[in-house]
Amino acid sequence: MVEKNGTEKEQDFNNPDNEVTSDHIIERFNGDISADTRDGYQGYIVSPDRFHEVAKVFRDELGYDYLSSVTGVDYIDDDHIEVVYHADKIVGGEGINFKVQVNRENPVVPTLVPIYPGADFQEREVFDMYGVHFEGHPNLRRILMWDGFDGYPLRKDWKEAYYEEDVKPFDTRWPGGQVKRSEADSPYGKNVSYPPDFDIDNWSPETDDSLYESLQKTDPKGKSLQTDSIVVNIGPQHPSTHGVFRMVVALDGETITDLQPVMGYLHRNHEKIGERNTFLQNMPYTDRLDYLASMGNNFGYALAVEKLMGVEVPERAQYIRVLMAELTRIANHMWAIGFLLNDLGAFQTPALYAIRARELILDVFEATAGSRMMCNYMRFGGLARDFPSQMRGEDTIKFIDDLVNNRLPQAIDELDHFLTENEIVRSRCIGVGVLSAEKAIAYSTAGPLLRASGVSYDLRRVDSYGIYDRFDFQIPTRSNGDVYDRYLIRVDEMRESAKICQQVMRDIPSEGEIFTGKPQYNFRVPAGESYGRVENPKGELGYYVVSNGKANPYRYHVRAPSFVNLTVLGELCKGHKVADAVVILGSIDIVLGEVDR
Amino acid sequence: MYGIGIIKGMGVTIKHLIDSFVDDMRFLGRRYYSDESLNIRQGTEGRGVFTVQYPDEKLPVPEQFRFIPFLLYETDDDGNKTDRCTSCGICAKVCPPQCIWIERSSDPETGRPIPAPTNFFIDIDICMNCGYCAEYCPFDAIKMDHDYELASYDRTEAHIFDKERLDKPVEYYASIRPNDYLVEENARAEEAAKKAAKKEAAAAKKAAKLAAKQASEQAAAD
Numbered sequence: 054m055v056e057k058n059g060t061e062k063e064q065d066f067n068n069p070d071n072e073v074t075s076d077h078i079i080e081r082f083n084g085d086i087s088a089d090t091r092d093g094y095q096g097y098i099v100s101p102d103r104f105h106e107v108a109k110v111f112r113d114e115l116g117y118d119y120l121s122s123v124t125g126v127d128y129i130d131d132d133h134i135e136v137v138y139h140a141d142k143i144v145g146g147e148g149i150n151f152k153v154q155v156n157r158e159n160p161v162v163p164t165l166v167p168i169y170p171g172a173d174f175q176e177r178e179v180f181d182m183y184g185v186h187f188e189g190h191p192n193l194r195r196i197l198m199w200d201g202f203d204g205y206p207l208r209k210d211w212k213e214a215y216y217e218e219d220v221k222p223f224d225t226r227w228p229g230g231q232v233k234r235s236e237a238d239s240p241y242g243k244n245v246s247y248p249p250d251f252d253i254d255n256w257s258p259e260t261d262d263s264l265y266e267s268l269q270k271t272d273p274k275g276k277s278l279q280t281d282s283i284v285v286n287i288g289p290q291h292p293s294t295h296g297v298f299r300m301v302v303a304l305d306g307e308t309i310t311d312l313q314p315v316m317g318y319l320h321r322n323h324e325k326i327g328e329r330n331t332f333l334q335n336m337p338y339t340d341r342l343d344y345l346a347s348m349g350n351n352f353g354y355a356l357a358v359e360k361l362m363g364v365e366v367p368e369r370a371q372y373i374r375v376l377m378a379e380l381t382r383i384a385n386h387m388w389a390i391g392f393l394l395n396d397l398g399a400f401q402t403p404a405l406y407a408i409r410a411r412e413l414i415l416d417v418f419e420a421t422a423g424s425r426m427m428c429n430y431m432r433f434g435g436l437a438r439d440f441p442s443q444m445r446g447e448d449t450i451k452f453i454d455d456l457v458n459n460r461l462p463q464a465i466d467e468l469d470h471f472l473t474e475n476e477i478v479r480s481r482c483i484g485v486g487v488l489s490a491e492k493a494i495a496y497s498t499a500g501p502l503l504r505a506s507g508v509s510y511d512l513r514r515v516d517s518y519g520i521y522d523r524f525d526f527q528i529p530t531r532s533n534g535d536v537y538d539r540y541l542i543r544v545d546e547m548r549e550s551a552k553i554c555q556q557v558m559r560d561i562p563s564e565g566e567i568f569t570g571k572p573q574y575n576f577r578v579p580a581g582e583s584y585g586r587v588e589n590p591k592g593e594l595g596y597y598v599v600s601n602g603k604a605n606p607y608r609y610h611v612r613a614p615s616f617v618n619l620t621v622l623g624e625l626c627k628g629h630k631v632a633d634a635v636v637i638l639g640s641i642d643i644v645l646g647e648v649d650r
Numbered sequence: 651m652y653g654i655g656i657i658k659g660m661g662v663t664i665k666h667l668i669d670s671f672v673d674d675m676r677f678l679g680r681r682y683y684s685d686e687s688l689n690i691r692q693g694t695e696g697r698g699v700f701t702v703q704y705p706d707e708k709l710p711v712p713e714q715f716r717f718i719p720f721l722l723y724e725t726d727d728d729g730n731k732t733d734r735c736t737s738c739g740i741c742a743k744v745c746p747p748q749c750i751w752i753e754r755s756s757d758p759e760t761g762r763p764i765p766a767p768t769n770f771f772i773d774i775d776i777c778m779n780c781g782y783c784a785e786y787c788p789f790d791a792i793k794m795d796h797d798y799e800l801a802s803y804d805r806t807e808a809h810i811f812d813k814e815r816l817d818k819p820v821e822y823y824a825s826i827r828p829n830d831y832l833v834e835e836n837a838r839a840e841e842a843a844k845k846a847a848k849k850e851a852a853a854a855k856k857a858a859k860l861a862a863k864q865a866s867e868q869a870a871a872d
Contacts, residue, residue: 217748221746221748222743222744222745222748223748225751226739226742226743226745226748226751226752227737227742227743227750227751227752227754228737228739228752228753228754228763229753230742230751230752230753230767230769230770231751232751232771232810234773234810236806330746333744333782334744334745334746334782336746337746337778337780337782338746402663409700412700419711419712419714419715420712420713420714421714422714423712423714423716423781424715424716424779427779429780429781437781437785438714441714441829444712445692445693445712446689455694459694460694467662470658471658471659471662471663472659473655474654474655474658474659475655475656475658475659476652476653476654476655476656477656478655479655572785572786574740574782574786575743575744
């Protein structure tokens with residue numbers, strides 16, 4: 054199906070008579086769309102009045118069928134909020150970004166959910182964080198904050214609890230240096246604001262009525278057994294949800310009729326913290342997003358800021374970056390597979406075999422970056438440090454060589470041998486949670502989830518970054534889009550990653566700089582916007598960074614693959630049994646640090 | 651036939667089990683609780699058990715491992731301690747979670763700042779172990795520690811480390827990070843040599859100037 058679509062589009066592009074360029078679009082929507090001419094900005098500004106039409110043209114005529122990111126920026130000085138969309142062509146080629154500007158008092162933007170269903174959760178997030186009302190959105194509720202929350206946390210005039218100053222470094226730290234525990238400020242004191250009619254003493258947690266009402270239930274009438282639907286909460290404290298994550302499930306017997314994910318229990322306003330930080334200070338914070346893949350998180354953020362700064366990365370550092378990113382992918386997929394089996398009921402044994410291989414990778418991270426999981430290894434223009442000469446009593450290069458040539462491929466083969474043909478795994482996974490290619494694209498899913506559905510879309514190829522174009526590797530795809538294929542695709546990807554690592558170790562220059570220029574802690578970044586993204590183990594990890602020429606980012610947004618992939622969870626689970634919902638969630642592979650931010 | 655896959659998979663498990671006993675024989679007595687045991691168990695030769703029996707045995711941390719910063723002081727021959735810290739405040743400025751508080755010293759008479767800290771606090775509950783303070787300190791005065799066993803019964807005041815708690819001798823640093831220490835000492839020696847050479851050159855120039863002046867005066871007198 055996808056191939057057919059793809060060829061159709063290719064024909065379109067090859068036929069110059071049919072070609073619609075963005076210039077034509079500007080002409081056609083005279084006055085309602087214009088190029089973004091601000092310094093350092095790209096893309097188009099669309100007026101909200103004809104936004105729907107324009108988006109449809111972008112999708113159907115220009116071929117931007119994959120909406121990757123939706124976010125907002127509060128330009129408080131210009132008194133408007135800007136909603137920023139990034140869209141791509143699934144067949145490859147350059148992406149596009151378009152923006153809608155609305156006033157801060159009453160921001161209303163038409164929803165894009167009917168055109169790009171993947172906008173669902175992301176629009177809810179913009180509503181939650183900026184108060185932008187998306188007209189026509191089917192379920193516009195807060196997503197990360199609780200329903201009764203006062204204010205919009207990412208607006209520039211909103212201040213968090215324990216607020217000190219707008220930007221770091223804070224003046225109280227030096228030279229005065231009078232230490233104070235911020236916890237000593239009572240959370241009920243002046244630091245927290247509540248809605249005007251809010252009474253803390255008589256407050257009880259929200260009843261979730263609106264959430265339960267929004268679930269689709271079966272009608273008991275007309276069925277042989279007149280049974281009622283029942284609503285069950287799985288989580289937030291449940292071992293199979295991989296963290297504090299809640300699935301509200303409407304059941305007919307044991308069959309799921311609807312499922313709504315509820316998240317935000319781990320929300321810490323990562324993006325606001327990012328705007329208080331300097332550019333450099335954000336680097337260790339990115340480790341805490343998808344904490345199973347911190348090297349990948351570092352990589353994406355470094356790319357976004359390097360784009361703005363225009364710095365080059367030395368050759369050796371490029372190789373090490375790729376090596377680290379691919380090792381991260383293997384470590385992450387090992388973990389994902391191990392815990393998928395845990396969710397299937399094979400407690401611990403497969404997980405521990407998988408973790409065993411991951412341990413060796415973490416040893417490399419620890420010896421090189423100084424930490425097993427919170428690596429904080431990349432800098433703008435290179436890396437923090439080179440490989441150590443020795444690790445675990447061996448020459449480091451020898452250790453890594455052995456790891457990528459022998460131990461990891463062996464571990465992958467063993468895992469494959471151990472699980473792939475297991476009849477219980479097959480009967481639990483095959484045909485469960487099927488995601489069609491069209492749906493996968495429409496719902497903006499990314500990473501293994503997308504590729505298991507037969508869509509060959511990998512940023513390492515379609516928007517090659519770093520030095521990935523130098524390596525010989527395949528983008529594996531599978532065609533069924535069920536849980537079993539999502540397991541298989543991870544095994545395939547690990548093999549390809551091992552192949553890339555082997556090439557890195559073969560080609561890496563034995564000596565050379567790992568950082569351009571002199572390491573600096575205090576620098577300014579030229580004004581403008583940039584969207585840096587990498588193919589993280591879980592999918593497209595994008596950083597939308599806006600700089601206004603100062604030392605702190607004006608806007609710092611993370612397009613988290615786990616979060617966007619969850620948009621399709623409800624669709625995937627419908628019609629399956631409760632136990633399958635757990636497996637489907639496991640096969641999406643989420644990390645709550647990234648979902649909730 | 652149904653079940654072949656399961657049996658194949660169980661084969662992997664049984665292999666792991668048998669390997670553990672085979673390894674016990676192969677590395678008789680050396681596989682547990684000896685200095686080389688972990689390298690054997692987790693090394694390329696090890697096939698069986700992989701687990702570290704913490705806290706009975708501990709994985710040695712690599713040199714770059716970072717956990718909670720500490721301050722370095724040097725001890726001279728008389729036993730006087732001098733902090734390397736000049737309270738320039740770079741670590742406090744670069745610190746992402748802002749967990750460093752530095753009180754700069756000032757001269758009690760003139761009120762002018764002295765390059766030494768009166769006090770230095772790190773709230774280790776806030777510290778995220780990123781290592782920026784050590785990375786950007788121009789004086790090698792703050793470094794990341796290896797001691798990760800910091801559990802205590804009080805998480806409030808006991809977790810705010812003051813200067814006394816943070817201070818550790820340079821020798822300790824040299825013992826946990828010997829390679830870094832060597833590189834830094836060499837760089838310092840080089841810097842010092844450069845400075846000395848510059849000073850010498852300046853002195854020589856001055857002397858030459860003086861000599862030339864004297865010579866010209868002499869000539870004038872003659």
